[in-house]
Amino acid sequence: MTRWMLQRPDNLDDHDGARLNEILARSSALERLAYHVTSFAEMMTGLHGERLDAWIAAVEADDLPQLHSFTAGLTRDRAAVVNGLTMKHNSGPVEGACRV
Template identity: 55%
Template sequence: MRASATAGQAPSSAPTVREATRWITRRPDRLGPDEQAGLAALRARSPRLDVAAAHVAAFAKMMTTLTGTRDNLQAWMAAVDADDLPGLHSFTHGIRRDLDAVVNGLTLPHSSGAVEDNVTRVKALKRSRYGRAKFELLRKIILCAH
C-alpha cells in the first residue's frame, strides 16, 4: 500500500552544477524553453543565486557591448563587493590586480585571439614531440607547416 502511494509521480530532478552554470553564463537568447524555465525556477529558489546571475549577466553585457569603462567596471565591482558572494569577490580581486588591462579588454575592439591561437598551436606541436623539441626543431616544424 505504501509503495503505490509514493509511486505516483517522481519529483523533478534538480539541475547539476554544470547545467546551472551553463544556464547562467549562456546568452539568454540562446537558451531553449526548457533551459529558460529551469533557470527561472532555479533563480526563484535561491536569492543568492539570483543576485549572482544578475552580476554575471551585467558583466557579460559589458563584455559583449564593449562598455566596460573604468567607471562602469568599478561600479559593477562595488555592487559585487556589497553582496555576500565569495566566488565573485575573488573574481573582482583579480580584476583589480590588472585593472588597466581589463578595462582595455572591455572597451577596445582589438583581440589577441590570433596570437593565442598560434601559441596554442606551438604548444601542441611541442607536446606532440613529448616536450623534447628544442627551438631549432620547433622552428623548422612551424615553418614547414605553412
C-alpha cells in the first residue's frame, strides 16, 4: 500500500488503483494521509516551493501527528526546503556523501 501511495495515481494499473481506493475508502485518516503525501510529491516534482507554507498549514490543521514531526523539520530549515522545492538545480547526487 505504501508503494501505491507513493506513486503517481496514473502510474498505477487498474487493479492496484482499485485496491488503493478501496483501502482509502475504509479509513479517513489514511485518505487524508494519502492526500497530503500526493500534494507534497506534486510540490516536489513540479517545483512549487511557493506552496510549502499552505501545505504545512493544511497538515498541521489535520489530526495526523505522524506528519507533524515531518513539518517541524521542514519549518526548521524552511529556506533550504523552499529552494529545494523551487530550483531546478540541486546537489542530489552528492547529498549525504562524505569525502574522506
